[in-house]
Amino acid sequence: MKSLNPTVTKSWKNLKKHYLSIKNKHLKELFKSDPNRFKKFSLNFEDIILFDYSKNRLTSKTxxxxxxLAEEFDLKNSIISMFQGKKINFTENKPVLHTALRSSNKTNMLNNKKDILLKIKYVLQKIKLFSNAVIHKKWRGYTGKYITDVVNIGIGGSDLGPFMVTEALKPYKNHLKIHFISNLDGTHVIEILKKIDMSRTIFLISSKTFTTQETITNATTVKNLFLNQPKVLKSDMDKHFFGISMNEQEVLKFGIIQENFFPIWDWVGGRYSVWSAVGLSISLSIGYKNFSLFLKGARSMDQHFLHAPLEKNIPVLLGLISIWYNNFFNTETEAIFVYDQYMHKFSTYLQQTNMESNGKNIDRNKNIVSWQTGSIIWGEPGTNGQHSFYQLLHQGTKLIPSDFIIPINTHNKINDHHIKLLSHFFAQTQSLAFGKSIEEIFKESNFKKEILKDQSSLNNDINIYKLxxxxxxxxSFLLNKITPYTLGILIALYEHKVFTQGVIMNIFSFDQWGVELGKYTANNILVELKKNNLTTKYDSSTNALINFYKLNRK
Structure with missing residues (x-):
């Protein structure tokens, strides 16, 4: 990867000058001046996804x-380096090989002289066999009854990914009920356990290191409650507890047998691990065949990202447009609105993918950056947002670039629901782009044109508030339908967008030292909380908060 300060590149300087000439241009003007604008600024992927970026404040020159800019950073070779398994996660001295998890490459992909594709194939086969056994009621609990529920215990990438995907693909789910425990708050554990019969439940404990405090605390609580049931033997854990981790020794120490260990590897970041054994709950929910289609969809986007020219590369364009707004329009935030209820966790999932990856302020040259890196990602499904925060988008003072995603075909054809949903989708992007002028407002209100010439009348008229x-x-992304295949495409697309941004923002996207700081500090404070004496160990605020807790705990 090239290590450059993006702000001193020729392209950045050109963009800065260009921004001054375009910043006040309205999308109305851009569309009026170019009848072929949509054709120029849209791409079709495999005839199942239409990507329209014409409603952006940019031109062909932009x-x-x-x-x-991407070429100055040699983006193409950085993409190739990732797919070849070079150690682009520099601060942790690791390759970044989540794409290998969905690869169909028949040749050996070497990582430290070990064929990782054989390892991946072994784990996929294990996922397949186990999923089939549970789904077809051949796997039995300690009472001899077949399994009805699956509880995934994890946090971060070990929770957000499988939770989002199992929700998004509910139309494909089988009889198994899938539950997720992530929050360290004991309420989360208790509320999930109320819904299940432990004798008919399997527990998937998913942690890369198998030392993550939240996950192991929750898992230990569940294990102890399981073992405290009448007539339960320790050996009965073998039918109910499974470990997903790269740390086999910790899994075994927890009491999970080797046969119930599903390995993952240190070259897969947690937020990119949904394609690995972390996705076991997905395979159990929708069946291994559909899980394979999910991987296949991501593989298809991988090939597009690897081989498509930059100007026709959807993730590249998406990443570049984000850089354009974040650094030149100073937007700082991006919204993602999915008009599909099954996809209600998609924006939350992408928060981690983007903000944990590119929330960095030190560049690859070890300097504090002077440019914007990661954006704030947020969103809400469907028309819900229209009745809450869309008001700010239409009439507020913030510029908020937004992605709108909708399936053309729904899984639930009820009366005219979906065509109405589509009408709202199209209406919002059109209204956000072109707004409503005073002339249009008065025309709708049957006012005479003469009133527009009278500024005092205009200022006194209530209709001004409709501007x-x-x-x-x-x-805009129009998908044929939300399927395992198209969802795989969509997730991989956003993964590669994040990669594109990281390369050009000259940061390392695949570590998360800020997250590690929080964990380290929490462990130290936990020791302090267990003591009875008041503390003076920290700053005045933290001391006061801890001491207030100690004085009031029961």
């Missing part, structure tokens, strides 16, 4: 400068 300036940028 895209040209952005592509030049929507528009010029709010959006990307």
């Amino acid at each position: 895209i040209s400068y952005l592509i030049n 929507c300036k528009g010029n709010q940028p959006t990307n």
Whole structure:
């Protein structure tokens, strides 16, 4: 990877000048001046996804400068380096090989002279056999009854990914009920356990290191409650507890037998691990065949990202457009709105993918950055957001670039629900782009044109409050349908967008030292909380908070 300060590159300087010439242009003007704008700024992927980026505040010159920026950073070779397994996770001296988890490459992919594809194939086969046994009621609990429930215990990537995907693909689910425990708050454990019969439940404990405090605390509580049931022997754990980790010794120490160990590897970051054994709950929920289609969809986007020219590469364009807004329009935030209830966790999932990856302020040259890196990602499904925060998008003072995603075909054809949903989708991107002028407002109100010439009348008229300036940028994704295959495409697309941004922002996207700091500090404070004496160990605020807790605990 090239290590450059992006702000001193020729392309960045060109973009800075170009921004001054375009910053006040309205999307109305851009569309009016170019009848072929949609054709220029849209791409079709495999005839199942249409990507429309024409409603962005950019021109062909903007895209040209952005592509030049990507070329100055040698983005193509960085992409190749990732797929070849080079150690691009520099601060942890690791390759980044989540793409290998969905690879169909028949040749050996070597990592430290070990064929990782054989390892991946072994784990996939184990997932397949186990999933089939549980789904077809051949795997039995300690009472001899077949399994009805699956509880995934994890946090971060070990929870967000499988939870989002199992929700998104509910139309494909079988009879198994899938539950997720992540929060350290004991309430989460208790509320999930109320819903299950332990004798008919399997527990998937998912932690890369198998030392994550939240996960192991929750798992230990569940294990102890299981073992405290009448007539339960310790050996009965073998039918109910499974470990997903790279730390086999800790899994065995926990009391899980080797046969119930599903390995993952240190070259897969937690937020990119949904394609690995971390996705076991997905395979159990929708069946291994559909899980394979999910991997196949991601593989298809991988090939597009690896081989498509930059100017026709969807993840690259998405990443460049984000850089354009974040660094030149100073937007700082991006919204993702999915018009599909099954996809209600998608924005939350992408928060981690983006913000944990690119929330960095030190560049690859070990310097504090002077440019914007990761954006704040947020969103809400469907028309719900229209009745809460869309008001700010239409008439507020913030510029908020947004992605809109919708399936053309729904899994639930009820009356005219979906066509109405589509009408709202199209209406929002159109309204955000073009707004509503005073002339249009008065025309709707049957006012005479003469009133527009009278500024005092205009200022005194209540209709002024209906003005929507528009010029709010959006990307639109129209999917044929939400399926395991298309969902795999969509997730991989956003993964590669994040990679593109990281390369050009000159940061390391695949570590998360900020997260590690929080864990380290919490462990130290935990020791302090167990003491009875008041503390003076920390700053005045933290001391006061801890001491208030100690004085009031029961």
